Amino acid sequence: MLTIVMYHYVRDIAGSPYPGIRGRTLGEFDGQLEYLSRHYVHVSLQDVMDAAGGRMTLPENAYHLTFDDGLSDHYRNVFPRLRERGIPASFYPPTQSALNSVVLEVHKIQFLLSVITDYGALANEIFSMAAAYRSEYEFPSEAGLRAQFVNIRSRFDPPEVVLVKRLLQTGLPGPVRTGVIGELFALHVTTDEAAFAHELYMTMEDMREMYKSGMEFGGHGYRHARMHGMKLDEQEFEIKKSRELMRMLHGREQPWVMNYPFGSYDEETVRLAQKYHAILGLTTKAELVHGFDRPLELERLDTNDLPLSGDAPISRWTAQVLV
Ligand SMILES: [Zn+2]
Known part of the structure; x- marks a missing residue:
């Protein structure tokens, strides 16, 4: 059993110029890390890949944190907290915003x-x-x-x-x-x-620093489009560009993880992801991962599915993984 959790914005929302943005505040994020550390065991993305490949077994209460969209919040606010606690996590920047000064x-x-x-x-x-x-x-x-x-x-x-x-x-x-x-x-x-783009997104330099410190990266499309029903050649472009960013970050070709923007994908997306050597796929289906028979369609909880403080009563999701 594996609990994968998805995050987007993690910032001091009330003090920001955009208090209407929805996300996790820093205090809430700290609370969730505390909650997770009390009830769960963290695993890296590599551990998940190894488990999917049958090379290791994860503990029942394993969790892995994922951060979508390549936001500067993740470099400024998330990375220092994870590094301090020794928690590995994975980050999914869309290729277009990682490489160009555009807002998706x-x-x-x-x-x-x-x-x-x-x-x-x-x-x-x-x-x-x-x-x-x-x-x-x-x-x-x-x-x-x-x-x-x-x-x-x-x-x-x-x-x-x-x-x-x-x-x-x-x-x-x-x-x-x-x-x-x-x-x-x-x-x-x-x-x-x-x-605006410069303020909103991590730079390649930020990502390289995080990668060197043990953080992991996966693909999240080129322009963050819905893949379900998208024309084949366009889907292929999105997947190839995702892999291209991975190659730039990793410095070489290696197995990678595709995170479908909006959790939107179809059979062709899965086929193309595999064709370009992605070995895991992340969806937004809110569920625990019960096994790896469909490794390109792993479920993820949203951060909103987790309690906000360490001493919170255990959630229904946590109850399922505590033995
Ligand atoms: Zn996204």
Whole structure:
């Protein structure tokens, strides 16, 4: 049995310029590390790969921490804490933001949502911006799009936020989304994308330092796109670019781990990941890992599934692994 936990932002949220960003505060993160150290045993990504390959057996209460998106939070806030406690963890930067001074669309959307208070008005703004693209691209009417997303439930978002996210993530055609997201980001967040990217993401230098100190890295796509149903050649590009970053960080070709952006993948994604020598795949399915018969589809809990302090009562997930 293995508990893999997924993190994104770990920062002093209230004191930051974007208090609307959702993530773990430093105090909560410390509390979770304390909780984990009381009830679990940490294992490295290499241990997980070895266990999947039948070369070792993990303890029932093994856990491994994963940090998605290559955020500077992970270098500034997470790395020092893990190093101090001797906890190995793995980090998954998308290749595009690791190598270029661009803000990924997923993050443009998050920061946009963090500064917006009226999501209904934002949805209207999206529909009116998108309308300018109707002569060039074909897509459903406003009413059609609203109807399409009205019944989708999310673990963490209210319906108005789901509508906005879906429109910007999948609802509109790719080039329309890119155009609208770019316009909204410049209008509501910043016009200096390069400076914003520099502040938001770890640099290659940061990553190399972490890697030298025993932290591990895996792939998270090129531009952080949903892979499920994506055209084959585009999927292949995303996977190849993920491996390329791994090769740059590792300094050589070696088995690696693919972490599917948004937890979105299909059979082709798995096949392509294997073709390019990924030996594990991480999803966002909230469950414990019960075995390695599908190593390219490992389940992960979200940080929100863990208690926030060391002395918290044990959670239902922890109860399953304590013998
Ligand atoms: Zn991600």
